[in-house]
Amino acid sequence: MSQVFKKHLEKFISVSDEEFEQILSYFKTIRVPKKEILQQEGNLCRYQFFVLTGCLRKFLLNEKGVEVTTEFALETWWMSDNRAFEFQTEALFSIQAVENSEILTIDLESQEKLYRDFPVMERYFRFVYQRAFAAYQMRLKYLYTMSKEDYFFHFYDLYPGFVQRVPQYLLASFLGLTPEYLSELRRKKRS
């Protein structure tokens, strides 16, 4: 499964098979069952996660104590509470496996060592964060310029497989819709 990671690296940088094996040694591979909590809000944020297979979600509790899903991560996506990770403080978000998943994890110390030993990884992560930052800007654009209905249709067209794949109550929470309204929109989309 580590080939998923190698392919992702190769989108941005060149690494030989030997280098890849060395780079991989800075990470741990873990298997987590569906619903497992990988990061609890309020606990020290020790890891970044890279999804080899499966799906993670990031969530918080809103002022009413209701879980709101703020991000999903499918294969080749990174996920962490990035501020809490960089400063090694308490996480403001929780992270949970949505499916049985295979995940690469790295802690801050290992990542700093990785940068020192393989400076090309600075370029890789520069691209990872650059695109993640850009994705948030796009998302803000959609939130400000589209109705929730249009946002759903847009999202459906961009990620049809994803819309089918994740539990609908989580997708509804992510899109800011009630599960009932989401299922109405899906019916509309199919008709």
Place this chain on the structure above:
Amino acid sequence: MSQVFKKHLEKFISVSDEEFEQILSYFKTIRVPKKEILQQEGNLCRYQFFVLTGCLRKFLLNEKGVEVTTEFALETWWMSDNRAFEFQTEALFSIQAVENSEILTIDLESQEKLYRDFPVMERYFRFVYQRAFAAYQMRLKYLYTMSKEDYFFHFYDLYPGFVQRVPQYLLASFLGLTPEYLSELRRKKRS
């Protein structure tokens, strides 16, 4: 004024005076008067901007045709439409000077050359994007967990100088408040 940039680089990487002069040569320094549009939504996104002095804002037109300010950039902040910049496509946002400003600009070709000639700049921009991405996550957290009133008070405590500095109708737009309600909250804060 380029010392503002040197100091910012030195937060993340080490550069000698000589290296800094070389690095600086990949950028252009421009002075823009208040209200000047640096990037028009719909036009090719050619530049990233770094604020040496002054202030920029990023905005879009919402579905009602009203300008919504989505980001501000003060001294030492970078601003661009990062997706449009990376893929050299049409910008989804406009960028305007809020004050008379002195700005560093860089185009994509120069930035790629800079990375090749000074790989340490990968580390610098890795940090820039990492923190910008993390800031967006924090912002989402506040949006989901705080009332608009609490968000304003939080924002005021974090950036008291900034709240005094920018035009109040822009700050109101950024915070999702009417100018009238913002001025009511400011009175409350002072009392």
